[in-house]
Amino acid sequence: MAPTSPQPPVLAGEGLVKRYGRTRALDGADLAVAAGEAVAVMGPSGSGKTSLLHCLAGIVRPDAGQVLLDGVPVQGWSETRRSELRRTRYGFVFQSGQLLGELPAEENVALPLLLAGVERREAVARARAWLEPLGLRGLGGRRPGELSGGQAQRVAIARALVSGASVVFADEPTGALDSATGAEVMDVLRGATRRAGASLVLVTHDPAVAAWCDRTVRVLDGRVEDAAPAAVAPAAAVSGVFR
Amino acid sequence: MSALALSWRLLRAGGRRGSATAVLAAAGSAVATALLVLVAGTWSGFDARADRVQWRAPQAVAEGATAVQRTTTTAVDGLPLVVVDLAATGDGAPPVPPGLTAFPAPGQTALSPALAALAAERPELAARFGTGTTELGRAALAFPDELVAVAGHAPGDAVMTAPAWRDQRRPDAYAGPAPVRSFTGAATRDGQAAQYSSLALVAAVLLVVPLLVLCGAAARLGLARRDSRLAALRLAGATPRQVLALTAVESGLPAAAGALVGVLVAAAALPLAARVPVGGGAWYAADLLPPAPVVVAVVLGVVVLAVGSAAVALRRVLRSPLGVAAAHAPRRMGLVRLGVFVALLAGFLRWSDTEGASTTGLVVAFAAVFGALAVVGPWVVGVLGRVVVARSRSAAALLAGRRLLDDPRGAWRVVGAVAMTGFVAGVLALFPTGGDDPLWGRADRLDVAVPAAGAEAVATDLRAALADAGIAAEVTGPGDERGALLALSAGEQGGEGARTLSVALTGPTSDLDAARTVVAQVAPASVAATGSDIMIDQARFSADFRTASVLVLAVSFAVAMASAATTSTAEVLDRRRTYRQLALVGVPLAVLDRARVLQTQLPLVLLAIGSTATGVVVAAPLTRLGISSSGLDASGLLLLLACLGAGLVGVRLASAASRPLLARVAADPASASE
Numbered sequence: 001m002a003p004t005s006p007q008p009p010v011l012a013g014e015g016l017v018k019r020y021g022r023t024r025a026l027d028g029a030d031l032a033v034a035a036g037e038a039v040a041v042m043g044p045s046g047s048g049k050t051s052l053l054h055c056l057a058g059i060v061r062p063d064a065g066q067v068l069l070d071g072v073p074v075q076g077w078s079e080t081r082r083s084e085l086r087r088t089r090y091g092f093v094f095q096s097g098q099l100l101g102e103l104p105a106e107e108n109v110a111l112p113l114l115l116a117g118v119e120r121r122e123a124v125a126r127a128r129a130w131l132e133p134l135g136l137r138g139l140g141g142r143r144p145g146e147l148s149g150g151q152a153q154r155v156a157i158a159r160a161l162v163s164g165a166s167v168v169f170a171d172e173p174t175g176a177l178d179s180a181t182g183a184e185v186m187d188v189l190r191g192a193t194r195r196a197g198a199s200l201v202l203v204t205h206d207p208a209v210a211a212w213c214d215r216t217v218r219v220l221d222g223r224v225e226d227a228a229p230a231a232v233a234p235a236a237a238v239s240g241v242f243r
Numbered sequence: 244m245s246a247l248a249l250s251w252r253l254l255r256a257g258g259r260r261g262s263a264t265a266v267l268a269a270a271g272s273a274v275a276t277a278l279l280v281l282v283a284g285t286w287s288g289f290d291a292r293a294d295r296v297q298w299r300a301p302q303a304v305a306e307g308a309t310a311v312q313r314t315t316t317t318a319v320d321g322l323p324l325v326v327v328d329l330a331a332t333g334d335g336a337p338p339v340p341p342g343l344t345a346f347p348a349p350g351q352t353a354l355s356p357a358l359a360a361l362a363a364e365r366p367e368l369a370a371r372f373g374t375g376t377t378e379l380g381r382a383a384l385a386f387p388d389e390l391v392a393v394a395g396h397a398p399g400d401a402v403m404t405a406p407a408w409r410d411q412r413r414p415d416a417y418a419g420p421a422p423v424r425s426f427t428g429a430a431t432r433d434g435q436a437a438q439y440s441s442l443a444l445v446a447a448v449l450l451v452v453p454l455l456v457l458c459g460a461a462a463r464l465g466l467a468r469r470d471s472r473l474a475a476l477r478l479a480g481a482t483p484r485q486v487l488a489l490t491a492v493e494s495g496l497p498a499a500a501g502a503l504v505g506v507l508v509a510a511a512a513l514p515l516a517a518r519v520p521v522g523g524g525a526w527y528a529a530d531l532l533p534p535a536p537v538v539v540a541v542v543l544g545v546v547v548l549a550v551g552s553a554a555v556a557l558r559r560v561l562r563s564p565l566g567v568a569a570a571h572a573p574r575r576m577g578l579v580r581l582g583v584f585v586a587l588l589a590g591f592l593r594w595s596d597t598e599g600a601s602t603t604g605l606v607v608a609f610a611a612v613f614g615a616l617a618v619v620g621p622w623v624v625g626v627l628g629r630v631v632v633a634r635s636r637s638a639a640a641l642l643a644g645r646r647l648l649d650d651p652r653g654a655w656r657v658v659g660a661v662a663m664t665g666f667v668a669g670v671l672a673l674f675p676t677g678g679d680d681p682l683w684g685r686a687d688r689l690d691v692a693v694p695a696a697g698a699e700a701v702a703t704d705l706r707a708a709l710a711d712a713g714i715a716a717e718v719t720g721p722g723d724e725r726g727a728l729l730a731l732s733a734g735e736q737g738g739e740g741a742r743t744l745s746v747a748l749t750g751p752t753s754d755l756d757a758a759r760t761v762v763a764q765v766a767p768a769s770v771a772a773t774g775s776d777i778m779i780d781q782a783r784f785s786a787d788f789r790t791a792s793v794l795v796l797a798v799s800f801a802v803a804m805a806s807a808a809t810t811s812t813a814e815v816l817d818r819r820r821t822y823r824q825l826a827l828v829g830v831p832l833a834v835l836d837r838a839r840v841l842q843t844q845l846p847l848v849l850l851a852i853g854s855t856a857t858g859v860v861v862a863a864p865l866t867r868l869g870i871s872s873s874g875l876d877a878s879g880l881l882l883l884l885a886c887l888g889a890g891l892v893g894v895r896l897a898s899a900a901s902r903p904l905l906a907r908v909a910a911d912p913a914s915a916s917e
Contacts, residue, residue: 059827079910080831083826083829083830083831084829084831085829086827086828086829087828087829087830087831088829090829091828092827092828094824098824098828100642100645100821100825101649101821102642102645102646102648102649102650103641103642103645107641107645111638111830112828112829114637114638114641115638115829115830115831115834119636120635120636120641159828
């Protein structure tokens with residue numbers, strides 16, 4: 001039985017199994033994410049957190065089980081369709097290195113729009129509109145190498161949300177940052193997804209980061225073990241950029 | 244741990260990717276070394292040929308002569324035939340000429356194997372030279388198929404007392420008779436030989452520059468990985484000197500291994516290369532062996548270049564441990580690059596216009612302009628990048644433009660060699676392919692230079708002998724020396740004037756060789772030539788020039804393809820993390836690929852056209868190096884267009900070659916976030 005949430009799930013994984021060689025990374029994992037909900041996925045190293053995220057996000061196909069997006073099974077889709085899904089419905093924030101070094105920040109953000117065929121001028125304008133509230137006013141012309149780690153993660157967040165993603169997947173988004181900067185980034189991430197009405201699936205091993213989410217699930221030996229009660233958002237969450 | 248041991252450890256620990264990079268780098272060095280050794284071999288091959296034919300030009304001595312020597316050049320089947328007539332004076336034992344075991348006795352003839360084979364089939368040749376009582380050894384031959392006859396005479400024979408003829412248009416064609424004491428000869432570096440030297444030099448320059456680009460590209464393979472690893476070593480406390488040593492070992496080892504393999508490859512390819520006919524025929528393979536010091540220099544040069552190229556690329560790491568970790572804004576390519584190019588080009592054009600500019604100097608300046616393309620190339624790429632970024636509408640075009648702007652040097656490395664080939668094509672297109680029509684006289688008329696005394700009698704004898712031999716020909720003359728086809732001057736020592744007879748065939752032109760035989764028998768002291776004979780060398784040089792052009796183009800083209808393919812492979816490997824991440828966020832492979840294609844095709848088109856134009860401009864003065872120019876003719880234009888088309892398709896194929904790798908990298912997005 002998948003851990004449930006009060007609203008109908010926008011995204012659900014049911015009985016997910018994923019093997020890598022003889023290793024069973026996922027062994028019947030279930031997870032449902034409601035619209036607008038933020039779920040933290042925790043667990044020890046090698047427990048299957050990232051595999052769960054990859055299966056839910058359509059990056060890899062599960063060997064068994066199904067992934068439902070708005071109730072539609074998508075796990076069997078071709079790589080081309082899943083690729084389009086990732087581009088149009090999902091957003092991604094990783095620990096680091098996801099930005100293109102040769103593109104300035106605003107063009108990095110505009111990339112998904114350009115790929116969707118939006119005219120360049122408009123794409124860049126929309127990207128700028130995302131950068132400003134994220135505290136990056138005036139930095140749109142800088143290249144990732146000229147930004148601090150926290151600034152680069154904010155650019156990544158803007159990119160994840162710019163084309164109207166329903167679900168944002170974040171894999172250790174603060175892993176490369178100090179705790180103060182990490183808190184800032186989480187504040188922005190949580191606020192931005194909330195403002196966009198997007199759900200958030202966040203993989204982390206840091207309880208302080210998990211605490212920014214509505215609830216926390218634990219993965220152990222390839223299964224989602226329990227559904228922790230919805231965490232109370234720390235004060236910073238409501239005092240942040242997005243109130 | 245020494246730098247060597249540590250490098251070896253790192254190289255081995257690098258796993259498959261590390262060793263793949265090392266193998267690619269070694270392969271690049273191997274190709275470059277093999278070609279450089281072969282080019283050097285061609286150079287020494289011309290020297291070796293020249294050394295063996297030197298003795299044919301008699302070294303006249305005032306006293307102490309033991310023999311009389313005369314060398315004339317005639318033709319058969321449109322091929323030059325060299326005849327060396329020798330007679331012992333009787334004053335002491337004459338030395339043995341090269342290729343023979345003894346000095347030829349009167350009436351004795353030695354033929355080169357090719358001439359002997361021909362004489363066996365042609366009665367008229369057999370009548371003139373016999374079927375060869377002795378075989379002329381290779382010590383006397385420039386190349387295996389050369390047609391040479393060495394004939395022994397008595398010192399009083401008409402041949403040995405004939406006037407010393409000379410044709411200003413062909414300084415090497417006639418020499419002697421002259422009293423000689425030895426057969427060492429003198430280096431003849433004028434006329435045809437000088438043309439071939441110029442040709443070899445220009446070809447060498449045209450080949451060496453793209454090869455250097457390939458060497459550099461090979462040495463920079465896997466740079467991104469090495470960059471970050473060495474930066475990590477710097478952070479771990481390695482001194483700049485240690486990092487430099489590591490770099491030297493790491494890039495030098497594969498380069499050295501590759502260079503050694505390249506020498507072996509060149510040795511293996513030697514018999515094949517020897518079959519390419521240049522200067523009249525295929526080579527003796529041994530002639531193409533460059534001297535050992537040259538081979539050593541090539542190997543060392545390739546290694547030094549690889550190490551230097553890698554070291555220059557690592558300057559950032561050396562300056563600061565954080566140099567790589569923190570990427571900088573792209574440095575704009577300075578206008579100074581354009582300045583250098585323009586200055587060198589202007590200097591070349593101005594100098595080439597100067598009276599009496601030395602050939603060597605001109606070739607050096609030419610090489611400088613060629614090399615300057617590599618200086619201005621990245622600047623052009625940078626400018627192009629700015630334009631593309633400003634005008635791009637699609638994600639792929641934007642990505643391509645940003646990359647050009649971000650790393651103009653990297654983009655240049657992919658397309659540079661092909662652009663250089665454009666330059667080569669531009670240079671070659673302007674050189675004429677040459678016509679076969681004689682500029683003087685006629686192809687079916689033998690003009691015969693005879694001593695003035697007795698010229699009338701010779702004409703009468705010739706008419707009778709030709710009629711006896713059943714050859715339909717009209718003999719006119721003797722005319723006076725002025726207006727004679729053969730611009731021959733009477734020999735000083737003979738003091739006799741010359742007259743010209745004309746033997747115009749009225750029957751089939753296949754009688755020409757028979758007519759030559761009759762002329763040689765009736766008037767042994769004469770020399771005879773048709774208008775085509777005079778053009779033989781010219782025509783042969785034109786043909787060789789065509790062969791060399793095609794070879795140089797083919798080789799530099801292959802090198803360019805190799806550069807483009809290795810560099811675009813390296814690019815995918817170096818950016819694999821980025822490509823994975825992009826695939827992961829849903830960027831279609833087609834967009835990534837289109838960006839890659841634009842990133843190479845756009846600069847390629849621009850640079851290829853620019854460098855081809857430069858080649859045409861630069862070639863114009865060079866055509867004065869004894870090679871007549873007819874301007875850009877239809878065949879040259881065709882050559883140009885073919886090269887440009889092939890270049891575009893070739894680079895497209897080269898980047899297509901790395902597409903499967905890109906697909907593999909992108910197909911595994913899961914590992915990107917690890």
